[in-house]
Amino acid sequence: MHSSFYLSVFAILYFYLSFEVIKQRRVTRTAYGYGKNVMAGHVGAHSNFASYTPIFLILLIMSENQWALPFWSVHLIGIAFLIGRLLHFTSLTKHEHLDPPSFRFRVAGMGITFTCMLLLAVYILVRYLLALAIAQ
Numbered sequence: 001m002h003s004s005f006y007l008s009v010f011a012i013l014y015f016y017l018s019f020e021v022i023k024q025r026r027v028t029r030t031a032y033g034y035g036k037n038v039m040a041g042h043v044g045a046h047s048n049f050a051s052y053t054p055i056f057l058i059l060l061i062m063s064e065n066q067w068a069l070p071f072w073s074v075h076l077i078g079i080a081f082l083i084g085r086l087l088h089f090t091s092l093t094k095h096e097h098l099d100p101p102s103f104r105f106r107v108a109g110m111g112i113t114f115t116c117m118l119l120l121a122v123y124i125l126v127r128y129l130l131a132l133a134i135a136q
Helices: 003-028 037-065 071-095 104-135
Strands: none
Touching: 003 037, 003 071, 037 071, 037 104, 071 104
């Protein structure tokens, strides 16, 4: 139930990232590919979001619906993942083109993303193994 909130938040964020790519394509007159360097950051942020977010949401929904992850945990990890994604997006679209490039936000964003996903995966696995042991 609570994970549906994050499903909708991340869907809206995905549309925002999509429109940012479209906007940059118009500005740079790039029909496909990366075109100028400015496009690479937006396309990269969009594709990275599209790669990690669906898996995270599946893990979050499974944790909540099948393994009774407490609602406060759903919100804690959902907000953390959102912060991670926003840091990563900011890094690729705002800070990547600095001289020298700043990877601080990118590293932090991916660290938070990986941590959230790993925590949920381990939670599901432990709960599954405990349920299996009890059923024996």
